[in-house]
Amino acid sequence: MRPLAPWWDIRDLGNAVGALLEWLADVGAPSWLTYVVSSLVGMLALLGWALGSQLFFIWAERRLIARMQVRLGPNRAGPFGLLQPIADALKVLAKEMVTPRGADRILFWLAPIAVVVPAITVLAVFPFGERMVLADLNVGVLYLAAISSTAIFFVFVAGWSSSNKYSLLGAMRSVAMLISYEVVQVLALLSVPIFVGSMRLGDIVAWQRDYNAWLVFLQPLALLGFIIASAVEVNRTPTDIAEAESEIVAGYHTEYGGIRWGMFQLAEYIAGFAVAAVMATLWLGGWTLWGLEEWVPGWVIFLAKVYGAFFLFIWLRGTLPRLRIDQLMGFAWKFLLPLMLLNTLLAGLEVLVWRETGAPAAVVLPAFALGNLALTGGLVVGWAVLLGQLRPERRPARPLLVRELGAIYYRPLEEAREA
Amino acid sequence: MGAVAAFWVLSTITVGSALAVALVRDLVRAVVALVGSFLGVAGLFVLLSADFLAVAQVLIYAGAISVLMVFVIALTPRGARDNSETAMRWPALALAGAMTGLMTTVALVAHWGPQVKEGLTETAAAIGEALLSRYVLPFEVASVVLLAAMLGAIVLVREE
Amino acid sequence: MSVGLEHFLVVGAALFGIGLLLSLSKRNIIGVLMGIELMFNGANVTLVAFSRFLEAAEALAGQVLVVFSITVAAAEAAVALALAMAFYRRRQTVDVDRADVLRW
Numbered sequence: 260m261r262p263l264a265p266w267w268d269i270r271d272l273g274n275a276v277g278a279l280l281e282w283l284a285d286v287g288a289p290s291w292l293t294y295v296v297s298s299l300v301g302m303l304a305l306l307g308w309a310l311g312s313q314l315f316f317i318w319a320e321r322r323l324i325a326r327m328q329v330r331l332g333p334n335r336a337g338p339f340g341l342l343q344p345i346a347d348a349l350k351v352l353a354k355e356m357v358t359p360r361g362a363d364r365i366l367f368w369l370a371p372i373a374v375v376v377p378a379i380t381v382l383a384v385f386p387f388g389e390r391m392v393l394a395d396l397n398v399g400v401l402y403l404a405a406i407s408s409t410a411i412f413f414v415f416v417a418g419w420s421s422s423n424k425y426s427l428l429g430a431m432r433s434v435a436m437l438i439s440y441e442v443v444q445v446l447a448l449l450s451v452p453i454f455v456g457s458m459r460l461g462d463i464v465a466w467q468r469d470y471n472a473w474l475v476f477l478q479p480l481a482l483l484g485f486i487i488a489s490a491v492e493v494n495r496t497p498t499d500i501a502e503a504e505s506e507i508v509a510g511y512h513t514e515y516g517g518i519r520w521g522m523f524q525l526a527e528y529i530a531g532f533a534v535a536a537v538m539a540t541l542w543l544g545g546w547t548l549w550g551l552e553e554w555v556p557g558w559v560i561f562l563a564k565v566y567g568a569f570f571l572f573i574w575l576r577g578t579l580p581r582l583r584i585d586q587l588m589g590f591a592w593k594f595l596l597p598l599m600l601l602n603t604l605l606a607g608l609e610v611l612v613w614r615e616t617g618a619p620a621a622v623v624l625p626a627f628a629l630g631n632l633a634l635t636g637g638l639v640v641g642w643a644v645l646l647g648q649l650r651p652e653r654r655p656a657r658p659l660l661v662r663e664l665g666a667i668y669y670r671p672l673e674e675a676r677e678a
Numbered sequence: 679m680g681a682v683a684a685f686w687v688l689s690t691i692t693v694g695s696a697l698a699v700a701l702v703r704d705l706v707r708a709v710v711a712l713v714g715s716f717l718g719v720a721g722l723f724v725l726l727s728a729d730f731l732a733v734a735q736v737l738i739y740a741g742a743i744s745v746l747m748v749f750v751i752a753l754t755p756r757g758a759r760d761n762s763e764t765a766m767r768w769p770a771l772a773l774a775g776a777m778t779g780l781m782t783t784v785a786l787v788a789h790w791g792p793q794v795k796e797g798l799t800e801t802a803a804a805i806g807e808a809l810l811s812r813y814v815l816p817f818e819v820a821s822v823v824l825l826a827a828m829l830g831a832i833v834l835v836r837e838e
Numbered sequence: 839m840s841v842g843l844e845h846f847l848v849v850g851a852a853l854f855g856i857g858l859l860l861s862l863s864k865r866n867i868i869g870v871l872m873g874i875e876l877m878f879n880g881a882n883v884t885l886v887a888f889s890r891f892l893e894a895a896e897a898l899a900g901q902v903l904v905v906f907s908i909t910v911a912a913a914e915a916a917v918a919l920a921l922a923m924a925f926y927r928r929r930q931t932v933d934v935d936r937a938d939v940l941r942w
Contacts, residue, residue: 363706369710397729397800401730401737401802405733405737406736408736408737408741408742409717409736419748420706431749438745458802682839689845689849692849696852696857699872699876700856700859705868708869712875712876715853716879719853719879719883722846722883723883726846726886726889728901730901731905731908734908735882739879739908739911739912742912743911743915746915746919747871747872747915747919750868750922751868753923753926754926754932756931757866757868757931757933758866758932759866761864761866762866764934766862766863770858771863774855774862777854777855778851778852778855778858781851781854782852785843785847785851786844786848790843790891790892791892791893793891793892794892805898805901805902805905808899809905813902816906820906820910823909823910827914828916831917832920834917834921835923835924
């Protein structure tokens with residue numbers, strides 16, 4: 260790590276915090292006070308960033324999706340609709356928070372809180388800049404997986420404690436979806452530490468800076484699996500079965516009104532930012548940009564990457580239709596999980612080949628990149644073709660009504676084609 | 679000094695949540711208290727310089743096993759959900775109290791020898807190397823055990 | 839005042855004792871299982887405490903054993919819950935007092 264620069268060097272906001280801590284130490288504060296102040300600064304900065312980004316992206320998402328759907332989007336509340344998030348927040352705060360009569364009062368109160376806390380806690384481990392990490396844990400990648408898995412239990416508790424059978428059904432479907440894609444997500448995450456040799460996120464960013472290679476070129480299949488699995492994990496379309504307007508009422512947060520529903524939305528957006536930050540850190544190079552971080556602040560680069568990755572999620576939402584729960588589960592267990600297992604095996608093999616031959620990185624890494632990209636394309640296409648060529652009775656089945664209606668519609672077409 | 683305060687807070691959470699599992703009158707609340715106990719144990723692991731184990735504890739226990747339990751509770755609608763005890767409650771209390779008393783006495787009375795006072799180390803790399811060098815046989819057997827458990831669970835709940 | 843080995847051993851003993859109480863006295867299979875998981879946790883805390891505070895020929899052996907213990911506990915929970923589901927499908931109850939015949 261380079262030495263502490265003067266406090267007005269905003270290329271790394273950790274310089275200002277470091278200057279504050281040094282001043283505290285000079286003034287004679289005890290060490291626990293320094294620790295508390297540094298933690299508080301980090302936590303408040305993370306909270307402020309997450310909430311501010313969410314406010315902006317409520318507006319941005321609705322305008323972008325509207326543009327993709329050839330309409331305007333909110334433009335009433337303030338110039339270009341920029342005050343729409345404020346209007347939304349005021350509406351949510353003013354609504355009445357009804358507790359259903361048979362609901363379990365303690366669990367009903369606890370569930371929204373317990374879903375937001377993991378979403379915010381997971382932000383602690385991302386390096387926004389060289390000195391801008393709240394907790395650069397040694398087991399950072401595993402921490403990401405662990406904290407996001409604790410939210411799953413409380414999604415179920417939210418559905419259960421509402422004493423509403425539709426909420427419970429929505430919660431069970433949502434949890435089944437979440438645990439299936441969590442396996443895919445963790446396997447995709449794990450191929451990066453296999454390559455880099457460390458689970459610490461700061462080390463992963465440093466590896467990408469030192470080898471001048473973003474891991475997206477070396478592990479494209481893992482990034483693809485991670486994007487799909489994370490879109491499901493944060494309940495975004497095309498997989499927002501839990502909460503879509505045309506599904507079972509509103510899934511597990513049907514009975515929650517007012518700020519409790521606002522907490523679920525908050526958790527979804529902040530989890531979306533967290534997942535985008537994981538993509539930006541692990542695969543897209545974090546706060547480095549092939550040397551540009553000498554002039555442009557590292558956190559600006561990082562935030563640009565995070566927002567770019569989040570724009571990808573918004574794009575997916577505006578483009579793809581919603582998937583059915585059995586289509587989703589089949590996709591996870593039969594398509595993505597074997598691909599992620601193969602990817603982990605390949606990552607291990609490549610690291611082994613690299614270590615054993617001892618070839619220089621400039622030769623080995625482009626070879627791996629080309630090979631991995633070719634393999635990604637080949638595996639994805641090949642597995643899809645393989646799944647489609649199974650005998651008709653083993654192909655993924657469509658529901659009965661769709662099959663019958665489809666047969667009525669398609670039989671004349673097939674007969675015309677055969678004739 | 680911070681470690682002492684952290685120890686008392688975490689062990690209160692852990693043991694208190696475990697007692698709550700025994701005492702609350704609703705099964706799902708008991709599972710939530712159990713999750714609280716698991717998270718407390720993860721905090722105790724952090725205090726004991728076992729960072730990898732703490733995160734693994736959260737991932738496996740609080741993230742997966744608890745979800746399994748509430749799924750079974752939801753899929754057994756005719757089962758009683760009042761977390762009551764059988765007629766064996768007083769003998770069980772006596773036996774559990776005796777065991778706890780015995781273990782506590784042994785813990786406090788025995789001469790454990792010189793205690794190491796080192797601080798935090800990074801255990802993930804060391805555990806990984808140990809698992810693939812000295813303990814590779816239990817590692818492979820554990821993967822077979824997991825496969826057998828998966829197959830067994832699928833066979834047991836299959837519709838006939 | 840500092841926190842030593844005995845403190846963690848007492849916590850582990852308390853967890854084990856409460857788990858034993860649960861697994862012997864609860865009427866619901868899920869309650870028994872919660873007790874078993876608490877016993878596992880108590881044993882894990884004890885193992886990690888010993889690994890941290892006492893010298894050993896093999897450093898971190900206690901933590902490796904806890905890794906295997908967590909793995910086996912997860913496998914056992916899965917199988918036990920599958921058993922509970924199969925039992926429920928037969929007898930329409932999860933009361934352990936109803937599991938009193940050897941064949942049906």
